Amino acid sequence: MQWETVIGLEIHAQLATRSKIFSASATTFGAEPNTQASLVDLGMPGVLPVLNEEAVRMAVTFGLAIEAEIGRRNVFARKNYFYPDLPKGYQTSQMDHPVVGKGFLDITLDDGTVKRIGITRAHLEEDAGKSLHEDFQGMSGIDLNRAGTPLLEIVSEPDIRSAKEAVAYVKAIHALVRYLGICDGNMAEGSLRCDCNVSVRPKGQEAFGTRAEIKNVNSFRFIEKAINHEVQRQIELIEDGGKVVQETRLYDPNKDETRSMRSKEEANDYRYFPCPDLLPVVIEDAFLDTVRASLPELPTEKRERFQSQFGLSAYDASVLSASREMADYFEQVQQACGDAKLAANWVMVELSSLLNREGLEIEQSPVSAGQLGGMILRIKDDTISGKIAKMVFEALAAGEGASADEIIEKKGLKQVTDAGAIEAMLDEVLAANAEQVDQYRAADEAKRGKMFGFFVGQAMKASKGKANPGQVNQLLKKKLEG
Amino acid sequence: MALERSDVEKIAHLARLGLNEAEIPRTTDTLNSILGLVDAMQAVDTDGIEPLAHPLEATQRLRPDAVTEANHRDDYQAIAPAVENGLYLVPKVIE
Secondary structure, three states: OOEEEEEEEEEEEEOOOOEOOOOOOEOOOOOOOOOOOOOOOOOOOOOOOOEEHHHHHHHHHHHHHOOOOEOOEEOEEEEEOOOOOOOOOEEEEEOOOOOEOOEEEEEEOOOOOEEEEEEEEEEEEEOOOEEEOOOOOOEEEEEOOOOOOEEEEEEEOOOEOOHHHHHHHHHHHHHHHHHHOOOOOOOOOOOEEEEEEEEEEEOOOOOOOOOEEEEEEOOHHHHHHHHHHHHHHHHHHHHOOOOOOOEEEEEEOOOOEEEEEEEHHHHOOOOOEEOOOOOOEEOOHHHHHHHHHOOOOOHHHHHHHHHHHHOOOHHHHHHHOOOHHHHHHHHHHHHHHOOHHHHHHHHHHHHHHHHHHHOOOHHHOOOOHHHHHHHHHHHHOOOOOHHHHHHHHHHHHOOOOOOHHHHHHHHOOOOEOOHHHHHHHHHHHHHHOHHHHHHHHHOOHHHHHHHHHHHHHHHHHHOOOOEOHHHHHHHHHHHHHO | OOOOHHHHHHHHHHOOOOOOOOHHHHHHHHHHHHHHHHHHHHOOOOOOOOOOOOOOOOOOOEEOOOOOOOOOHHHHHOOOOOEEOOEEEEEOOOO
C-alpha cells in the first residue's frame, strides 16, 4: 500500500526579551541555578503577574510577518497540570483568543518549488523551569531560572507531507524569527524547540490517521530523523494489523528511535480557564502601526531583491538571504566592491569554507565585509589575480594586515602586467626548458594543449604567481609558435 | 449534568487532592450543588451578549522590558525543605 505522511508542527520560540513575561527577573541563559527566579517565578502566594510589553510587541511582529490576523483583544488562560518545574500548578498561556491568528509561511523545497504552509495560530505563554534527575540521592533538582521566560508557540496546519518539508518549514521559521530579532534561534540552548505531530494515511484517503506527538526535538537533523523513524514505525505497526495510539513520544538520537512517554488521552485534561490575574490585552491601532513600520525586509523579499537587483541565481540568492547576518555581510561587500557576482562568490566559497573550518558564525568572521570588498576591488583592477587573492584572503584572516592593500604591498604580491618584464621572465623559463620547447614544436596540435599547460605552470611558478595569467598565456603562445 | 463518583476521583487526581472514603461522597454532593447553580445560570438567555473574559471593565497594563529583580536565592531557599547546589530538591518525578 502507498502511504502518505501528514505532519503538523508546534514550534516554541523563546522571545529575546531582557526580562521575563510576567516578572522583572533576567532571562539570561546559563546563570547559576535559581538566581533569576523571583517570587513571581516561584509561584509564591499573593504575587501578581505584570505583562511585559516587549513580549507582546515581538508576538505582534511575528503575526504581521506571516500576514496573520492579530488578536486585537487577546486573553490569557491557565493550563493546569502538576510538575515540580511549574511551581504555580498551571502554565499561563492563551487558548481561545491568541495574540496571533491564522497566517502562513511560504517555504522553498529542494527542487525549487514553493509551498505555502498554513499557520493556525501563535500564542504567548511562559516557559517552565528545568528538572535534573541525576545525582541527588533519589530526588530531582529543580532550577527555575527558565520559568517565566516568554515563549511564542507557533502552531502549523497539518500541511506538511514529509520530513524534508518539515525541516524546510522549521528552517524558514528559524530564519524569520532571527530576521525579526525576536528569538536568537539557538536550538542547542533550547531557544527554539519543536514538537512534531505525525500520522500516516493510505494515499488518497481524506481522513487523517491517528497521530503521535514527538516532543522537544532540538535540531534540524533530529527533526528529519525523528519523523522518518516515526513514519516507518507507524506504517509497520498498521501493516502488521496494529493500531497507532494517540500519545506523546520522545526521540532518542543515540538509538535513533522514538519511544512512548505518556498516553495523551489520560494526561490531556488541562482544564483551561481564563486567568483571573490578567486582564484582556488590547492591541491599539497606534501600537500596531508602530510595529508594522518597524518590520525589517523579510527573507523572501530579500531573496527576490537579490535576484532582481543583483542578477544572482535563485540558489545564490537563497543561500545569501538565509540569515540576516549573511545577507548584511554580502550587501556590505557588494557595496564596497560594486560587483555583486564576485562578492557572492567570495562570500559563498572562500569565506564560507573559512568559517566552516574555524567553526565560526559570520558575525565572528576574522575578515570584515569592508576588507573583503577592498580585496575584490584589487582583483577587478588587475592588481592581483584570483589565485593571489586567495593568499591575500588567508593573510587577512590571519590578521597579517588591516587591508588587502597593506598585505599586497608588504608581501610584494602586486601582479606583474608589464609586458617587457613578463617576456624577459618567459625567455628565462624557455631557456631553462629547451628540451621541452623542442618537443613542443615537434608535436602535433592535439598534444600541444597539455604541453602548453606545462610552460604556463613553470612561468607562473617563476613569477611566484604574480604574472598576469592572461598576458602569460598570450605571450607564451607567441614565443613558442612564433 | 451531575457528577459521578468516578468523575470526582478523576478530578481529585488531576488536582492532586487526596480525598478519603468519607470525603468523596461529600465532595460529589458539594460539586453537584455548585453545578446546579451553573445550570441555573446557563438557563438565562445570553443571546447578543459578548462573552466575558474578566469581570473588570479594564484592559491589561503592560510593563517595560527591564530587569529590576535582584538575586535573592538564599532568602527564598531558606524556607525550602531541601536544596543542593542552588537547586530545589523534590521527590523524584521521573519513572
